[in-house]
Amino acid sequence: MSTGRSFYITTPIYYPSDVPHIGHGYTTVAVDTLARWHRQAGDDTWMLTGTDEHGQKMMRAAAANGVQPQEWVDKLVSESWFPLLETLDVANDDFIRTTQERHEERVKKFVQAIHDRGYIYAGEFEALYCVGCEEFKTESEIVDGTGPFEGLKVCAIHSKPLELLQEKNYFFKLSEFGDRLLELYATQPDFIRPESARNEVVSFVKNGLKDLSISRSTFDWGITVPWDQSHVIYVWVDALLNYATAVGYGAEQDEFDRRWPAYHVVGKDILRFHAVIWPAMLMAAGVEVPRGVFAHGWLLVGGEKMSKSKLTGIAPTEITDVFGSDAYRFYFLSAIAFGQDGSFSWEDLSARYQAELANGFGNLASRTTAMIERYFEGVIPPAASYEEGDLRIQRIVAEAAAAADAAIERFRVDEAIAAIWTIVDALNLYITENEPWALAKDSERRPRLETVLYTAAEGLRALAVLLSPVMPESTEKLWIALGAAETIGRLQDQPIREAGAWGVLRPGASVNGLAPLFPRVEQSA
Template sequence: MPKAFYVTTPIYYVNDAPHIGHAYTTVATDFIARWHRQRQEDVWFLTGTDEHGEKVMRTAEANGVTPQEWADRLVDTAWKPVLETIDASNDDFIRTTEPRHVARVQDFIQHLYDAGEIFEGTYEGYYCVACEEYKLPGDLVEGTGEYEGQLLCSIHGRPVEKLSETNYFFRMSAYTERLLEFYEQNPDFVQPESARNEVLGFVRQGLQDLSISRSTFDWGVPVPWDDAHVIYVWFDALLNYATAAGYGADPEKYQSTWPADIHFVGKDILRFHAVIWPAMLMAAGEPLPKKVFAHGWLLVGGEKMSKSKLTGIAPAQIIDTFGSDAFRYYFLRAIAFGNDGSFSWEDIAARYQAELANGLGNLASRVAAMVGRYFDGVLPAPGPSTPAEDALAAVAAKAAQDAEAAVDRVAPHEALAAVWTLVEAANGYITEQQPWAVAKDESQRERLATILYSSAEALRALAVLLNPVMPKATAKLWESLGAEKALGALAAQPVADAGRWGQLVPGAEVTKGDALFPRLDLAADGQ
């Protein structure tokens, strides 16, 4: 059985409802999954929620419910619904409170304990509950204002707690050299380059042994040989990527799925995925994932998107105005993937009007309307090509080729920039060829047919290339072109073949439906 292309979002912490920072990661992961499906690959796309730990326990207590009740409420009312809102196509959703996960986590840690990889010791140091992370002195900043005299987490800007606990430790220090050797032999394991450099710099300082249990609260997976302890939430959570793939329970599924091809993560959880996780797998003798890609933060007013700082924006707030396709397009196109990016209502509105409504939407509307007006809604057979058609076909071929290469680089923004060259070329082609003027000369009927067929062909290529980005709009476009009868389902069209010219079959029924991207009265929407 061939191995599936296995891609994951980070395991999301369930202490609060998702904001657009979470949706951004999920949309990027979904785009990569959909693109690989249109390469006719077997794809497995995982997302889910991390539900243990001190932060969830405290949040539940503050809301007067048990941690399990809190997690259930958030998953059912927020996390799963947002996947539908953004049109995510995940194949599985794992919760770290599920028996299929808990039992395998206990098996994993017992295996490491039996192998001498875990020992009992005392942890004295700092801990950020918001990060659920043990902090080194270099991770902290001096507080000012209301936090004067306190040490703060550099990510959350909140005071850290000083811990002194007898815990169990993973001998992570023993994996410093093995990890460095692995990074050297696999230079693409951590991407982009800035993330790789951060990881190398951290590991070269020498790793410390990692406290992997807590004994001061009980909301977590019990340590199997000592039920006075629960497993450290990240040691538990990271294993979701393996347990969901069948680790320890379904050898056939595990064999055909693991290792993951890409873990997508935010840069603030890079060390967990690029240092701790591979060290855990090395200790267990399991294959390591092929790539960890850390994207940047979404910023609002210059600050990282955060519920605790009240900068979090719910995806539905944007989608209610612009639609899910525009939401997906904007976050994949407007931000160089891997870098920090800023969100603003003004920017998404400008891109919606210029690129979607006036660019792609207007192109589709014009072509369908002219086929309806001049050929009674039947796609005409083209006549001989001129250099203008050859040039348009060349743009389509290059757009498909460049987009494929960009996806392999995990650069969705570059893939969309490549595809948009065809949107611009097709609009320019229609403007230059002036089919409305050609239609006035009956002797130019064949030329008119060539212009409109070529314009429709450009739309066919765009529907295929943009389907992983905007599945609803491209489904409407595919239907408008009458393409399914001859070519089959849109999702079955190979992206690599999108630029091959001349696939539409003359005689297809072309219909002008509702606008793909209706013009918006943003003033009325209060934006």
């Protein structure tokens, strides 16, 4: 079912020293939904996620826990990060760890390539460094400490003291790429999205770029610089390269040519690394730049950006244990405009679950299948003849499917869900207005009842296909309940760009009993 079109999409690789919170989950399910949509559209899709395991922060955390760094990251990844993918029903194609041999060997090849092309030189370096960010700080990112840190310079993000580092380092000539980057942003206006993110990056680059220190010599937890064993490659350079190494850079050229370039979805706080440093590194190596970088906003809890150190981090399982993974995916992807900051609250989650999922979509599915069971012995009736109200539903389904696909192309999953939801609302109103329970009492109106229930069931068929990338679990249950698995085939094989076509559901198919898709959640006081 391949269109031959490559769609390679990545999450950032996550720092395993933090346990996953709902912010990590948000990025991951957004990327998974985009990948599932393209996969189901027949595009040659590949979704990558993974973990960023080198650097000083990781080495110190391992030492504090009395173990070797590799042992420490192995434990974190197996206990926290693999389970996250299961918890949130993520269908990634690959999971890269920066400690894997495939990554380390290919990183060395890439760094050697930009060295050979004259873009790396040795120099002395002194600057304030934040271990939490694994980043040297510019003046605008440094603030005066307060309280116990009074008189010290601290990181604006972590509020922790910065360390003055003096080292002989290797530098990447980032300063030479300003004009080429500005040309890239001008000729490909959607290279960085949304527009607010693009504007920020353009003004940053226009202010002039400084060369980037790309090695460290004061610790050894990292990938060694190929021409100088006393240095390890700066963790951010190593991390960014995962997107290329995972699909075969420097080893499997055919695979790399098939997949690359990628779309990157990142939190806005790491936008500059992905939209400035990363394309410049690729230009230096003579490799194509990414297809695009999409920066989403922050998830705020009580008005603050989530972080473990401030105890605002909420584990995804706290939500999925109560509401299920589909509700988690639906809520974060529909309640927040993708690309803007969004606030999380339990009250909002609970209200939307009840109104949109339980009473909206779930109730529509339950009552439609129940009426087919009651009035037609569980067999989907054929439509007799269509009236204007029925044709209107067909138009709404077709328009919603087209609008959702267009929104996905813009990376606006929230707009796609809003478009699809017009079908839910229209069908619920359609059933209320046509009153199948009243039609069932009059044998002469039987043909009309057939048309109404076929229309409702076929509308649900379209919803199951269109919502399957967002809510894979409940749509699968609905698909089976509609008898579609036996008569049409597997849900994941349905071409999603054709979901709006009418008349796919086969009359005569047997409807199976459907338990509530979104059961009532008992709220504990």
